[in-house]
Amino acid sequence: NKIHFDYKKHENDHLAATFCGSTIPAPFISSGNFLTVQFVSDLTLEREGFNATYTFVDMPCGGTYNATWTPQNTSSPYVSNQSVPLSTCTWVIEAPPHQQVKITVWALQLHAQDCAQNYLEVQDLPEGDERVHFCGRNLTALPEFYSSTSTAMVVFKSEVLNSNSRVSFTYQIADCNRQYNRAFGNLKSPGWPDNYNDNLDCTIILTAPQNHAITLFFHSFDIEDSSNCAHDFLEVRNGSSRNSPLLGKYCGTLQPNPIFSQNNELYLQFKSNNIISSHGYEIIWASSPSGCGGTLYGDSGSFTSPGYPSTYPNNTHCEWTLITPAGRPVTVSFYFISIDDPGDCVQNYLILYNGPNATSPSSGPYCGAVSTANTFRFPLVILKS
Template sequence: MSGGVREFYSIYLFVAPELLVAYIHFFFQLYDGNNENANLAGTFCGSTVPAPFLSTHNSLTVKFITDNSVEREGFNATYTTVDRPCGGIYNATSTSLTATSPNFPNEYPPFTLCTWVIDAPPHQQVRVVVEAFHLHSGQDCSRNYLELQDSPTHSQGLVHRFCGTETFPVPEFYSHDRTAIVTFKSDEYMINNGKQLHVSGFLSQGCSREYNQPFGYLKSPGWPGHHPNNMDCSIILRAPMNHTISLFFHAFSLEDSIQCSHDFLEVRNGSDVQSPLLGRFCGNTVPSPIFPQNHVVYIHFKSDFSGAHDGYEITWTSSSTGCGGTLYGVTGSFASPNYPATYHNNTDCEWAITAPKGRIVTVNFDFISIDDPGDCSSNYLILYNGPDASYPPAGFIQIRIKSEIAKKWPLSYNHLHR
């Protein structure tokens, strides 16, 4: 185009061996891949030297552009190849495997992609505990996240994604089969890009568990298929000291027997088998919610040599106010305090239901009985389409109940793809 400013540009492609990544000091436009369609890591000009950059994979594309208006000294870049800073394939053992973001405990670099594959022996499971997880809350969740998933992913496997907007601790993760995949991705360039990630992976011996967290989701071994025979599982739920736990059963099916002498699920108000018994369950009747008024609950699941059934699915939460809390899991149920009995007068509870990213929440009421003069000013149940009434639609729902008169209600919820 005559009379315009002409541009001159050069493109450089750096390719490292397959298992290495490139490390470069640069002065130009940088793409994190083998062509200009890859993620743009940054455009740089002026006289300020950018920080060193570490590629995600084994190739980098550098594009140098000038016009004919000004001439400067140009640039001088050096590059080398280094081992991948994070990720890998590991065998799960009883000794903790520690995985951290690059530069931990300092900030990780932009365009970080770490994938850890943790494999247990056949018929064993992997336990993943996230010790530290801090991302910037303003980052796009589709490009900056921690993901925990089963491998292979199938109808019985789970995929959970967590972003910088989460306000709760990441719950412990147990793989459905023998392999768990942990993925940490940061796909944006920001000043002070990110904080830190610290993950521990273990071999989960047998079916016994101990959860030290304010809420969670429980399912029997093999769920949603039949549980194995000859199981003997001890599960401890331990919420913060000033909290009380609530248990809500979403599904339940165990072999029926007199006094539940064959297969059974026991719930005890304390930390061991000697604690007071709150209930012993078998058969196909879904148990009513359990409100132990304690921050520790002991659950014992036992099956004999025959008669395997579907097992159980339980949502549990806790609160410092005696009711309410965070509900987490693919599906679940919860109810007013003391259901099916009436709740106490002057009840004021709030629950937050959190779905995996990319999903929405459906809520179904099975029954409701809340007395009020008619204007819902003193006794009511409110559903907010977000963390509170001001938030837009999202995979999150806030529920609040307030009543001056004792009544009751149960409901169930589910997550659907958008």
């Protein structure tokens, strides 16, 4: 027998809490002006049930805000001499159509290290490619967040609201200059999936952890074609500045080959003129200490063996972890495999695991040359040669 509390306006909204037993729950505050209470009992035991009262209160924090080009600040309320029971505060930040939101968290304190009950999460709305989650006590230098849609959501959850549990952040419309300090992510041209604007000059700097190498996989690509890419183009440089060594300059509709950098920093520049506008690009990037592999997150993507379409090097060991939003099943399709092995896929192979690590149920190993399409729902892929 149990009671569910949902922030429920639609079937896919969030479950907030579940209670059973005889311990009286702490006062509960919803994140908005709607709440669904569901009481469920089975066929075995009968009890007295529950008696609850409800009323409306002023929201301690949260709400819906419109982002502008001018940065705006918002915070959870400052509480000095009391502890207010708090469930969740939710801010929804909306930018104009075809724009993105930039969130900069400049102060964060959490009540406890329990990450299930005390955390800050920033994500796209509806759930999309971008999501960051912070919890624990030692939180410093939090990275900036850029939405991939026109709406972002900031969720602050704490058991209590007091001077040791608060958050402050800045929100604004994001321009096309970005700096990502993280191990993986998605890159989309401004306005994606619609055409990019004219006269853009965008700089994107990717910084992975030290001793990591970054890999770029081009999932979609359509930039105005011109001789030597003189008009619209995307440049990728091995480093953190426009003077770093050039790895490639791309335009047209031919999807570029993957880029396997040997650096933990990449510099990308995207430029457009005022003549022709196209769809732009969608890039998945990952990083790992081994020079290949890493985490791939998003609704869809592409990845390849190192050096593709050329041969992969000897002594390769790549592990890709595939994560989709909201726990959706991962489907991996292989249309071509060519892995040479002298025996029975012992030294050179591809193997898939249906779970987060190599102890999960597996499919494979695979080697040899196979040209027929194969589809798997296994989210961990390992290549070894």
